[in-house]
Amino acid sequence: MxxxxxxxxxxxxxxxxxxxxxxxxxxxxxxxxxxxxxxxxxPKKPRFILQDATIYGFNVSAPNLLSSTIQVTISSRNPNSNIGIFYDKLDVFATYHNQQITYYTGIPPTYQGHKEVNVWSPFISGVNVPVAPYNGVALSQDQADGAVMLLIMVYGRIRWKTGTLITGKYHLHVTCPAMITFGSQSTGIVVGNAVKYQLVQRCSVNV
CATH class of the missing domain: 1.20.5 (Single alpha-helices involved in coiled-coils or other helix-helix interfaces)
Structure with a gap:
């Protein structure tokens, strides 16, 4: 047994x-x-372009507090003929001298088909955002000189889709330079209570 x-x-x-x-x-x-x-x-990385930025407010107070409201228009193109892209999470914000100066603004998740283009126009803003003292001084000086270089950042997670196969999530880092001019050097167009800058600036993309 x-x-x-x-x-x-x-x-x-x-x-x-x-x-x-x-x-x-x-x-x-x-x-x-x-x-x-x-x-x-x-698979090729998506291509991002910062088309324009509209400044509704950009004020340095105290010596190191910044309040700003900016609307940016960003386009993304999928250059692949046989691969789609899922944008699961996208957050947009602005930085100055490597310091974040606005809050995150989320973009709704979306799917981008082959060779498709998506365009987003989120508002990014911050009220009395503290900046490092040396950045506060530099920001005031740049604004007085007539030009401030900002970086519009897009952080997120994406997945690739080919046929029925879908990959795991990849981190997406997009950096878009935006030169904002003031005073007599301004290249912007006054639109109501805001100033709009046509930038058409290609962004660097890391996946």
């Missing part, structure tokens, strides 16, 4: 090992096929 039980247990173990080996081989084949398809398709 004991011999029979041991024989059945041994058969079960062999069967489980075969099933496990089969599953591992299947997963390996799927992975190899996916990598081959991925290598053949060679």
């Amino acid at each position: 004991t011999e029979k039980c041991g024989h059945h247990k041994s058969k079960r173990k062999r069967l489980l090992k075969k099933i496990l080996a089969g599953v591992l081989i299947f997963l390996f084949i799927v992975l190899v096929v996916f990598l081959l398809v991925w290598a053949i398709l060679q």
Whole structure:
């Protein structure tokens, strides 16, 4: 009786090992096929352009408090012919001398098909945002000199889609330079209570 039980247990173990080996081989084949398809398709990063920026307010108070309201228009193009892009999360904000000067503004998740273009026009703002003392001085000086260089940043997570295959999430970092001019040097167009700057500035993209 004991011999029979041991024989059945041994058969079960062999069967489980075969099933496990089969599953591992299947997963390996799927992975190899996916990598081959991925290598053949060679996905390209999305291309971002900062089209314009509209300044509704940009004021330095105290020596190191900044209040600003800016609307930016950003376009994104998927250059791939066979790969779609899921934008699962996108946050837009502005920086000055590597310091964040506005709050995050989220863009709703979206899917971008082959060769498609998406355009977003979010508002980014901050009220009495503290900046480092040396940045406060530099910002006031730049504004007095007539030109402030900001960086409009887009941080997010994306996934690639080819056929029915969808990848895991990748981090997306986009950096768009925006030269904002003031006073007699201003290149902006007055629109109501705001000033609009046509920038058409290509952004750097890291995935």
